[in-house]
Amino acid sequence: MHDDHEIFLPFRPRRNRSTDAVRRLVRETVLTPSDLILPLFVCEGKNRKVAIKSMPGCFRLSRDLIVKEARAARRLGIPAVALFPALPDAKKDRRAGESVNPDGLLQQTVRALKDKVPELAVITDVAMDPYSSDGHDGYVENGRIDNDKTLPILAAMAVSQAEAGADIVAPSDMMDGRVSYIREALDTHGYTGTGILAYSAKYCSAFYGPFREALDSAPRGGDKKTYQMDPANAVEALREIRLDVEEGADMVMVKPGMPYLDIVAAAKEAVDVPVAVYQVSGEYAMIKAADKLGWLSGADAMMESLVAFKRAGADMILTYYAAEAASALS
Numbered sequence: 525m526h527d528d529h530e531i532f533l534p535f536r537p538r539r540n541r542s543t544d545a546v547r548r549l550v551r552e553t554v555l556t557p558s559d560l561i562l563p564l565f566v567c568e569g570k571n572r573k574v575a576i577k578s579m580p581g582c583f584r585l586s587r588d589l590i591v592k593e594a595r596a597a598r599r600l601g602i603p604a605v606a607l608f609p610a611l612p613d614a615k616k617d618r619r620a621g622e623s624v625n626p627d628g629l630l631q632q633t634v635r636a637l638k639d640k641v642p643e644l645a646v647i648t649d650v651a652m653d654p655y656s657s658d659g660h661d662g663y664v665e666n667g668r669i670d671n672d673k674t675l676p677i678l679a680a681m682a683v684s685q686a687e688a689g690a691d692i693v694a695p696s697d698m699m700d701g702r703v704s705y706i707r708e709a710l711d712t713h714g715y716t717g718t719g720i721l722a723y724s725a726k727y728c729s730a731f732y733g734p735f736r737e738a739l740d741s742a743p744r745g746g747d748k749k750t751y752q753m754d755p756a757n758a759v760e761a762l763r764e765i766r767l768d769v770e771e772g773a774d775m776v777m778v779k780p781g782m783p784y785l786d787i788v789a790a791a792k793e794a795v796d797v798p799v800a801v802y803q804v805s806g807e808y809a810m811i812k813a814a815d816k817l818g819w820l821s822g823a824d825a826m827m828e829s830l831v832a833f834k835r836a837g838a839d840m841i842l843t844y845y846a847a848e849a850a851s852a853l854s
């Protein structure tokens with residue numbers, strides 16, 4: 525046995541990990557509340573707060589409570605919220621008609637937020653599923669998703685959201701050509717300042733399960749495999765991302781998050797627009813569930829996952845943990 529003094533090591537990386545002070549000095553990635561976007565589920569009514577079983581700590585909130593939540597987020601230093609409306613079935617139809625109602629649930633909520641918390645950026649989702657009786661992101665005809673018939677519906681939805689005051693519209697539908705189609709519609713209507721955050725590499729993922737419970741928006745028939753990406757593909761993701769940038773996306777997104785960090789890193793290399801990542805409902809649910817069972821520390825797993833997104837190259841992170849993480853950071 526050698527004693528310490530007899531071993532000569534030219535490199536001792538542990539020296540840079542020896543104390544908290546040193547670790548702070550050499551830390552490469554720093555997470556701040558400015559990196560976070562808080563997704564919120566909006567429902568009809570007043571003073572209404574409905575728990576989402578598979579997403580502990582998340583709720584469907586009526587507009588008045590959304591404003592409260594948004595104010596709290598803003599106070600925590602979170603720069604943006606992403607809104608998702610939960611509509612009763614009676615308001616859903618094949619063409620997502622309710623999505624362009626100027627007094628619709630989403631539009632009214634956007635207006636309230638821009639009125640009451642104007643500093644907060646409002647991001648709205650562009651896809652048919654919350655409004656569609658078929659539960660698909662695109663228009664269904666004879667059991668198939670018709671790409672080109674979907675585009676005008678998405679464009680009208682985006683214009684309606686911009687008119688309500690959305691700062692950024694975020695097409696999550698994965699139809700071909702929708703970014704340029706939406707950009708043109710926005711510009712034509714005078715919304716040249718409204719940004720587009722494209723869900724560019726959105727995979728067909730089991731991790732969206734809890735979200736579909738939250739919105740009651742699961743497809744009524746079939747699956748989303750003809751538009752959302754095959755989890756096995758990476759080259760194709762970069763093609764989708766480049767196409768969206770060429771079509772005018774101001775920011776691109778990779779979704780889900782943790783199982784797709786390789787795509788986040790590659791996206792950051794490939795394009796010169798900001799890259800967002802979405803830590804989706806199932807990722808959140810997994811950490812919450814394991815924490816509840818006492819199998820890991822949810823608070824630590826939350827922070828580790830969020831730092832990992834940034835380390836991989838994400839410029840912003842959509843996460844149901846946004847408020848919890850921002851308060852832990854402050």
Ligand code: PBG
Binds near residue numbers: 661734735803804805
């Ligand atoms: C639908 C949409 C989904 C999510 C965001 N927008 C679900 C889906 O594509 O089925 C998922 C978000 C999450 O799981 O947290 N356009």
